[in-house]
Each structure stands twice: as structure tokens, then as C-alpha cells.
Amino acid sequence: MSDKIRVRYAPSPTGYPHVGNIRTALFNWLFARHHGGSFIVRIEDTDVARTVEGAVEAILDGLRWLGIDWDEGPEVGGKFGPYVQSQRLDKYKAAAKKLIEQGDAYYCYCTPERLDEMRNEQMKNKQPPGYDRRCRDLSVPESTLKWMSGMKRVVRFRTPLAGKTAFHDIIRGDVSFENSTIDDFVIIKSDGFPTYHLASIVDDHEMEITHVLRAEEWLSSTPRHLMLYKAMGYKPPEFAHLPMLLGTDRSKLSKRHGSVSIIEYKEQGYLPEAMLNFLSLLGWSLDGKTELMTVKEIIKNFTLGRVNSTGAIFNIEKLDWMNGVYIRDLKIDDFSQRVVPFLERDLPPDVKRPLSLDYIKKIAPLVQERVKKLNEIAELTEFFFIDNLEYDPNILVAKKTTLETTKVILETALKGLDELPEFSEESLETVLRPMAEALAVKTGQLFGTLRSATTGSEVAPPLFQTMAVLGKERCMKRIKEALAVLDKAKDKTAG
């Protein structure tokens, strides 16, 4: 590995950026950065029918969000460009032409219908499905005649009928396949576009890729790629097939397992640094003990030797925990700023926008250690932003107290607060704690009732801090409203 390492991430823009895919990108990037090599992004848009508009942008956004930067590729260019396969068709055509001329590939005129029929027949007879090589030995005149008559054709690779194709996978060790189990696969489709097999080997060669790190699902097609490298006279790169990301049922992670797009995780309020840390631990480990690491530390320690070969279930509970750790670790100003877009998005529409950053900075410390995801914050802090609380009288009355005592509690508190010269966490505590004793109720009962009155909820951040942020005026107003609600409830029970 003394030569400069060059790796690539080659997504196909057929939809949202899947986390499994992004994990592959991450491992490539970590590997490149660890070794001081280059990380290249190449768009593999050779399937015209499945290409989705906006997918490229979404994929690049996902990478940018995580802080994965690329040295060559879309937007940044590079000396091996273009980095979009649909703009490199001439290269694949030239490669196919060379293969045909050498006798390593041939035109096939079989129709999709015929191939379908053939496969069904093979399945019915419990034969391994595969192309029956009908066009393999078509003579040049025969082929030309079919072409002139307007028949569609593809180009297939002439797979050796015997022998073995063996290679060394960095993660899995020595792997070998019988050539007889590999059929004559298509390299150029009838629309003139190459298949992945041809396009990737041509590009990997031209872009001087030294290591191909991709998901395990590609392991079985590696012998095809090796055959192509050999036929083209190219030196193949090293291969490392990464373990796959699995859903909870151990099948390949997909939409039906829940959120799979990296963008969805961003929108739910996962921190990119937490996501990156978590993803890096799916199939790789430092020592089995160290789990919380900065990107720098991960890069410093990332080696293929510590990548394991077993598929990993995407365990969202652990991600949630880790995200909570990262949230708690944030400096308060940083945390406040990250919270802003989530509050802007999630708070009720009648809350006036734009929100005040100064006000958010006061609220933020109260919830920072209470959330695992940023999208939980709006619900937790809504009472700081809305004008009118809706009280459930039941939550105002603390456990083991009566409606009457509750009224006394609120009235006493109201008086006590009114006399407070200064409305701060400390002053509130000094006046409220003795008040419980004077009222002969437990602090929990007093604080609970006040919490419900000032926040409208039984669960909220610590009382004194919360009230201090709310301010004297709002607290008093809310306590009065609570009292009114209590009166109404009393009338109802009486009447």
C-alpha cells in the first residue's frame, strides 16, 4: 500500500440516500483519509428508467451533512472527469468494441420475452437460471443480417466455460468461483448504456482506483469484474467487501424497516457527528471498548483489518443514546443554534416567527440533557412560546391533596411571588422551599402544583429555572388562570 490510495463512492441516483449506502461512503472516506489518499464520488446513472430527478443532489447533501468531503467528483471536478457515467458513454462503447474485436464479447439478439421464457423453463426444470448462449457463436454475417433487419441487440461477455476465478478479499480472505457458474452477462444494454459491470471496471481503471470498498452484495459479481479486467488488460484493484446493514429481521435494510434515508435522520434531529460515530461502529471497532470518538480519532484509527465480516443490524436505540450523549456535550450556544430550525419548524403556527435566539438560549439549557433528538424539543418547550395554556384540572391537584388545599397552595404562592423583589432561580427557591413547610405539604406537592400551573404539564424542566425564564408576569398570570380553572371545576362538582 505504498502507492497513493484512491477509492471511490459510486452511488446510483435511483432514490433517497440510503444509510447503508452512506455507510459504504463513510468507510471509503475514512480509509482514504486515514491513508492520506483520495476519495472520489462518481455518479452511476446507467439505468435510465430508474434514475430519479434530484437524487444526486440528495446524495451529495447527505455526504455534506456528515462532513464527508470528496476530492474529485461532481461539483469539484478533477482530472479524471467527467464523474457522471452518462457523460462517459463513449468510453464504455470503445471498451465493448475492443472486447468484441478480441472475441471476448459478442452481440446478442435474444428478446427479453425469449429470455423470460427460457428462465421460466429453467426454473421449472430446476435448472440454474442463466443465459443459454444462443447467440454466442453467431457468425459475423448472421449477426450483421439481424442487425440490418432492425433487430435490437445487447453485448454480452464471453465467459470462460471452465476454470476458476479466485481472488483475495481484504476482509473475507480467499474467495473462488467456478467459471461454469457464471453466465454470459450483458455489458452493453440495447439502449446503448453499459451495465454496472462494464462501466465500473472501465471507470475504476481510468480513474486509477486502487481499492474497491463496497457492500457484500457485490461479492458474487466480483469474478465477472475480474474477467473483464483480464480481458481488457487492466490491472484489477484490491477488493474489500463490507458487511451489510440489516433490518431488525436480519434482511437487507430497506424502507419497510423504517427510516432509511440519511436525510430523514437529519430531519429527526440526529446530530451529524453522532450519526457518523454510530455508523462507523457498524462493522468496525477500535478495541471493543472505545465507542465515543471524534471524526479525527476515527480517521486516525480506521483500518480495514478491524472491519468485521458479519452483517450488522441497524440498532436505532443505540443511535438514540449516542445522539443524547452528543447533544449533552454541545456548548450551550452551539446547542441553541442547532435547535432554532427545529423550533421554527415544529412549534405551533400561531407562535410568532422569527423566534428570538436570545430567548432560545435561556430555554435551551433546561432541555439539553432531556432530549435524545432535536425534534423532541418543540413539544417539551411549547409552553415557553404559547400565550394560553390549556389546563387539565386533574393535574393541578397534587397526589394526596385536595382541590381546596390546591387553591390555598396557589393563592399562597401568588402572594409570595408578588412580594418577590427579584425573580430568579435562587430567590424562587428561597421563598418556595419554606412555603411548603408553612403550608404543611410536601415540597413535591407544592412544586408539582406550581409546575402544572405554570407549564400546563406534569413533566417539565426544573421548576425554579423554568419559572425564572417565564418571568414574574407570566407565572402570576398562569397561576391565576389555574385558580380560575379550579373554581370552574369545583362549581361543576358542586352543581
Next chain:
RNA sequence: GGCGCAUUCGUCUAGUGGCCUAGGACACAUCCCUCUCAAGGAUGAGAUCACGGGUUCGAAUCCCGUAUGCGCUACCA
């Protein structure tokens, strides 16, 4: 069906022949702290290392077989 890869607590993993009566983390349980919720601290439960054979003085670790899971088997990547 064929071919390939994989198999350590529910989950992510450590382990590369003796340090393993298998370690860490998440989740879970109990307790402590406590104005609720969190956070934090402590403790605990949880794995006959898929199974069966070998090799070896000694195996989670090496070999073989079986089972199971997953992947591929497209003019998708």
C-alpha cells in the same frame, strides 16, 4: 435449485490456540440521588461462543461436515 459469504449476551461488538469461570456498550431490572422528567452513580440479570466431529497437553479461536441466516443468480445497481 445453483453459487458465495456469514454464525460470540435481545442488539452493536472485544477476542487471531493457554490472560475467557468470554470483556465493553446499548436496551432491560433494582437501588441511590431528586420538585416531575431526564441526566448521573451503584448493582444485577443476560452468551452451554449455531450444532456435530476432528487436530492439540489445551479451541470461541485451526480443519471437516451439518444446520440456519443473508446475498447473488436482470438489458438493477
